[in-house]
Amino acid sequence: MADIEKLRKLCKLMVSANPGDHFHALDMRFTRLEEGKVLAELPYSESIVGNPETGVIHGGALTALLDTCSGFAAISALDDLAICPTMDLRVDYMRAAEPHKPVFASAEAYRVTRQVVFCRGVAYQDDINNPVAHCVANFIRLDPEVSAKMTQMIEPFLEGIE
Amino acid sequence: MSKITGIAEIIQQAQSASSPELIIDAVPYARLLGMRSVYEPDDEGGALIFHLPPKKSNVGNPTLPALHGGAIGGFMEMAATIHVLMSMDVVKVPRVVDFSIDYVRAGRYEDTWASCSVVRQGNKLVNVAIQTWQQDRDASIATARAHFLIE
Numbered sequence: 001m002a003d004i005e006k007l008r009k010l011c012k013l014m015v016s017a018n019p020g021d022h023f024h025a026l027d028m029r030f031t032r033l034e035e036g037k038v039l040a041e042l043p044y045s046e047s048i049v050g051n052p053e054t055g056v057i058h059g060g061a062l063t064a065l066l067d068t069c070s071g072f073a074a075i076s077a078l079d080d081l082a083i084c085p086t087m088d089l090r091v092d093y094m095r096a097a098e099p100h101k102p103v104f105a106s107a108e109a110y111r112v113t114r115q116v117v118f119c120r121g122v123a124y125q126d127d128i129n130n131p132v133a134h135c136v137a138n139f140i141r142l143d144p145e146v147s148a149k150m151t152q153m154i155e156p157f158l159e160g161i162e
Numbered sequence: 163m164s165k166i167t168g169i170a171e172i173i174q175q176a177q178s179a180s181s182p183e184l185i186i187d188a189v190p191y192a193r194l195l196g197m198r199s200v201y202e203p204d205d206e207g208g209a210l211i212f213h214l215p216p217k218k219s220n221v222g223n224p225t226l227p228a229l230h231g232g233a234i235g236g237f238m239e240m241a242a243t244i245h246v247l248m249s250m251d252v253v254k255v256p257r258v259v260d261f262s263i264d265y266v267r268a269g270r271y272e273d274t275w276a277s278c279s280v281v282r283q284g285n286k287l288v289n290v291a292i293q294t295w296q297q298d299r300d301a302s303i304a305t306a307r308a309h310f311l312i313e
Binding site for chain 2: 024047068073
């Protein structure tokens with residue numbers, strides 16, 4: 001399994017290293033990391049509203065949240081600290097997210113094979129049993145040599161992260 | 163607080179003026195992405211395509227650099243929503259039921275384009291296919307499909 005402490009630092013690096021990028025635009029936060037399981041939070045913001053009359057956020061922001069959360073869950077299920085590209089993602093929208101409230105996401109890697117990490121996730125507000133959206137997402141594993149190289153490349157950057 | 167112009171009114175204006183930009187300008191998330199729309203000349207009076215100019219707030223990986231997969235997905239989903247509004251006689255924002263995306267190439271930090279087509283329109287449900295490309299229109303970076311409920 002991945003070193004959770006290093007994984008936590010990698011997540012922090014990814015969401016904070018590039019001010020003004022998409023992570024900052026959405027203000028996504030990762031609140032919990034375990035082996036194969038990740039929790040995240042997307043605060044409510046006027047800038048992600050999809051319907052200006054109701055104030056409901058756009059599905060695209062949820063897609064970004066679930067993609068990122070599932071992607072970190074995929075990384076957390078692997079031995080090497082290596083980023084896995086998203087192969088595909090499907091989001092089912094159960095209901096509109098209530099405005100002015102954060103959306104939480106929980107994602108898990110439920111199957112790891114030599115080439116692919118299979119993940120699923122759920123986005124919710126007050127109650128995980130009354131979800132806003134569900135997702136399934138598959139991630140491609142990099143070749144072992146490539147991912148070992150990536151681990152080597154990433155590790156020095158983690159040293160400065162608290 | 164003064165009431166903003168109703169979204170139904172904006173949609174009607176956009177439809178009658180063939181100006182999807184009116185909708186884009188009214189939707190905060192579309193403005194956050196920085197997307198635009200253009201009509202490409204074709205035999206039937208112009209095909210609507212969507213443009214996502216490079217914008218730092220859509221970057222997910224600074225080392226390549228590459229666009230965030232979520233920004234690409236959001237762009238495609240937004241494009242599909244506007245495409246439905248512009249090609250049908252509806253004034254309520256269509257409700258997305260599900261959205262499925264295949265990422266087939268890395269989205270580089272450059273101009274990105276999307277085109278949509280309605281695969282099937284029923285009484286309540288619309289199926290839309292979305293293609294996204296960068297320099298080469300024949301080399302999609304992602305393909306997606308969405309189901310919308312319309313009223």
